[in-house]
Amino acid sequence: MSTLALLLSQFVDALSQSALLFFLGVGLTLIFGLMRIVNFAHGALYMLGAFVGYSLGTWSGNYWLALAGAPLLVGLFGTAFEFSILRRLYRRDAHAFLMVTFGLALVVGEAVRLTWGSDALKVAAPPVLSGVVFLLDEPFPVYRLFLAATGIVVAVAIWQFLERSRLGLLIRATSQNADMANALGVDIKLIRSCVFGIGCGLAALGGVLAAPLVTASNGMAATVIIDAFVIVIIGGMGSFLGSLIGALLIGFVQVFGNYYAPDFALAFMYLVMLAVLVVRPGGLLGKEA
Amino acid sequence: MSGHFRPSRRAMLKVGLAGAATVASPAILRLTASAQSGPIKIGLPLALTGALGSVGQQQKRGAELYAKIQNAKGGILGRPIELLIEDTAGNPANCVRKAQEMVERRDCRLLTGITLSSEALAVVPKLAEWDSIFISSDNGDGRLTAESLVPNFFRANISGPMGTRAVSLYLRTAKLQKFYALGLDYAWGHNSVQVFEQEAVKSKKEFIGKVFAPTGTKDYSPYITKIRQSGADAVFLVLQGDDNNAFLSQAQQYRLPEKVKLLTEIVDLASIRAVGDASLGLIGSSRYSFTYDHPLNNEFVALWKKEHGTVPDTFEGEQWQCMKVFEAGIVKAGGIEAAKLRAALEDIEIESVKGKVHIRKCDHQGVQQGFMVEVVKKPGFDTPVPEVIATFPGDSTTPTCNTMTFKD
Numbered sequence: 001m002s003t004l005a006l007l008l009s010q011f012v013d014a015l016s017q018s019a020l021l022f023f024l025g026v027g028l029t030l031i032f033g034l035m036r037i038v039n040f041a042h043g044a045l046y047m048l049g050a051f052v053g054y055s056l057g058t059w060s061g062n063y064w065l066a067l068a069g070a071p072l073l074v075g076l077f078g079t080a081f082e083f084s085i086l087r088r089l090y091r092r093d094a095h096a097f098l099m100v101t102f103g104l105a106l107v108v109g110e111a112v113r114l115t116w117g118s119d120a121l122k123v124a125a126p127p128v129l130s131g132v133v134f135l136l137d138e139p140f141p142v143y144r145l146f147l148a149a150t151g152i153v154v155a156v157a158i159w160q161f162l163e164r165s166r167l168g169l170l171i172r173a174t175s176q177n178a179d180m181a182n183a184l185g186v187d188i189k190l191i192r193s194c195v196f197g198i199g200c201g202l203a204a205l206g207g208v209l210a211a212p213l214v215t216a217s218n219g220m221a222a223t224v225i226i227d228a229f230v231i232v233i234i235g236g237m238g239s240f241l242g243s244l245i246g247a248l249l250i251g252f253v254q255v256f257g258n259y260y261a262p263d264f265a266l267a268f269m270y271l272v273m274l275a276v277l278v279v280r281p282g283g284l285l286g287k288e289a
Numbered sequence: 290m291s292g293h294f295r296p297s298r299r300a301m302l303k304v305g306l307a308g309a310a311t312v313a314s315p316a317i318l319r320l321t322a323s324a325q326s327g328p329i330k331i332g333l334p335l336a337l338t339g340a341l342g343s344v345g346q347q348q349k350r351g352a353e354l355y356a357k358i359q360n361a362k363g364g365i366l367g368r369p370i371e372l373l374i375e376d377t378a379g380n381p382a383n384c385v386r387k388a389q390e391m392v393e394r395r396d397c398r399l400l401t402g403i404t405l406s407s408e409a410l411a412v413v414p415k416l417a418e419w420d421s422i423f424i425s426s427d428n429g430d431g432r433l434t435a436e437s438l439v440p441n442f443f444r445a446n447i448s449g450p451m452g453t454r455a456v457s458l459y460l461r462t463a464k465l466q467k468f469y470a471l472g473l474d475y476a477w478g479h480n481s482v483q484v485f486e487q488e489a490v491k492s493k494k495e496f497i498g499k500v501f502a503p504t505g506t507k508d509y510s511p512y513i514t515k516i517r518q519s520g521a522d523a524v525f526l527v528l529q530g531d532d533n534n535a536f537l538s539q540a541q542q543y544r545l546p547e548k549v550k551l552l553t554e555i556v557d558l559a560s561i562r563a564v565g566d567a568s569l570g571l572i573g574s575s576r577y578s579f580t581y582d583h584p585l586n587n588e589f590v591a592l593w594k595k596e597h598g599t600v601p602d603t604f605e606g607e608q609w610q611c612m613k614v615f616e617a618g619i620v621k622a623g624g625i626e627a628a629k630l631r632a633a634l635e636d637i638e639i640e641s642v643k644g645k646v647h648i649r650k651c652d653h654q655g656v657q658q659g660f661m662v663e664v665v666k667k668p669g670f671d672t673p674v675p676e677v678i679a680t681f682p683g684d685s686t687t688p689t690c691n692t693m694t695f696k697d
Contacts, residue, residue: 013508258511
């Protein structure tokens with residue numbers, strides 16, 4: 001394998017991993033930016049997305065339906081959760097949210113185990129995405145190219161949504177000053193329900209997209225939640241662009257770090273976070289802490 | 290305040306001690322009595338969640354079916370079996386805490402099922418203090434029956450070095466020459482890769498290199514690239530649970546098996562189900578498979594199918610065998626007192642689902658047949674299944690006493 005082929009393959013792979021991390025991180029950061037809630041259930045919802053995707057795919061035999069349906073269903077579940085439970089807690093301090101979302105993570109984890117069992121489940125990519133392409137004569141899975149492309153499309157879509165749409169404008173307004181937005185007639189309760197649902201749906205999108213790589217398993221939640229928090233901390237809590245930069249940084253550090261210095265694979269991610277926090281305690285694009 | 294009666298500290302201490310003794314004495318009597326009669330408590334601190342959660346769940350199911358069947362027959366020595374099951378999430382510190390609670394608060398003196406070798410290595414130094422016997426049903430790390438052996442530890446399962454040895458014996462006659470190894474970055478992974486390296490060198494094969502991945506790795510592409518670049522004919526895998534599933538799925542996506550033969554220390558049915566055709570052609574040692582043709586195994590598989598509607602998996606079979614070793618030991622000892630049970634287990638031999646299992650006195654390792662299997666498609670099964678391609682007598686796959694090395 002030539003050095004150029006190796007670097008190209010690693011570059012595209014890092015993009016695909018960054019995409020998965022971005023879906024997690026951006027949902028978490030949107031929710032925090034608007035509601036000041038650290039959603040501990042984010043990993044569990046990512047896992048739920050993978051399992052719902054598995055069932056939709058098995059039931060319909062259509063991967064695309066699973067890909068669209070899982071985020072939608074989990075998003076609706078998130079909205080319903082915000083509407084029925086979180087809404088009662090906004091007057092309380094942050095501890096209440098920590099406890100409730102942590103509880104949600106436990107409940108979702110156990111519900112998944114009871115519904116789908118404790119064994120990992122196979123989620124196959126559709127035939128059109130199952131092949132390989134040759135990057136400078138080296139085989140590279142089409143599915144990872146698809147992941148990278150999806151990441152770019154979703155990032156642009158969220159950016160355009162936040163910047164150009166009316167709902168995006170209201171979200172930004174509520175995020176900057178909820179009381180003022182409320183005084184101007186914005187229904188901030190509705191905005192909060194929407195954003196919590198969108199965040200949960202994005203986590204589920206990450207889960208359903210990751211499933212062909214790692215299978216749908218009960219252990220998914222535990223391994224991703226830390227990555228998601230690291231991304232949000234690096235990027236700055238509440239910053240959309242920050243979560244994108246954080247996901248790219250961690251994706252590249254993981255892929256290149258695991259290859260060139262596998263003995264320090266675990267440490268790299270935290271070293272990057274540490275370095276960012278030393279230079280900018282509020283994260284790269286966050287407000288100074 | 291000065292006019293009030295104030296008891297001296299000494300008097301208070303006496304009253305306190307007397308009170309505590311009065312409250313505690315029935316409990317102490319009850320505990321002593323329950324150790325001799327009452328239910329036989331077997332504690333299973335299991336990794337029911339986390340990356341190796343699927344392994345812990347298998348162990349749980351294996352132990353539960355055994356307890357159900359045995360209790361229906363009247364238990365052991367006329368005493369019912371009570372399983373104490375706790376989740377450790379695969380964390381050694383959690384595991385020690387949960388095991389300690391089982392021993393000290395619930396008067397449980399028999400332990401099994403501790404899922405990870407790193408957890409087992411953390412627990413074994415405590416066994417003497419707890420006056421408890423721990424029989425491993427899945428711990429692979431060779432050190433547990435070598436340099437880290439303690440008198441109250443026994444291993445009923447095939448260890449990592451034994452599985453690795455079966456692979457290396459098989460490879461002696463194979464055409465493959467150059468090997469690379471990928472292991473999980475904890476005790477079991479390092480131990481098995483080390484033994485494989487020694488065996489490969491001994492067999493005059495070329496061992497090109499090794500790499501270790503942290504448990505819970507999601508993207509195996511950097512490791513797949515390393516394997517592909519190494520120029521090896523085959524890669525020896527020491528992976529388990531979610532990591533194994535992720536690696537096999539991704540290796541197939543990168544078409545790695547077309548270039549490099551995949552060998553594994555352990556072929557696990559749960560992984561085969563999870564990755565489907567990505568496991569086809571995988572060759573490895575097997576700690577237990579429902580396909581072993583042995584009357585007791587056929588009976589066990591039929592029982593399992595009746596209970597669960599499917600065939601038993603690797604650690605369900607291993608846990609079942611472990612419970613059978615416990616049973617034989619308790620019957621021989623006439624109770625569960627640690628000193629007597631230890632003496633009874635040393636040199637015990639049982640007929641199990643895998644054939645004869647002999648617990649060696651010298652290092653408490655269960656000597657048993659070694660199996661090599663290949664994952665193939667078979668009519669009548671939805672997913673690929675492991676098919677036995679070679680068996681090796683226990684004497685040839687079990688290391689020299691108290692070591693992780695082999696004579697030849």
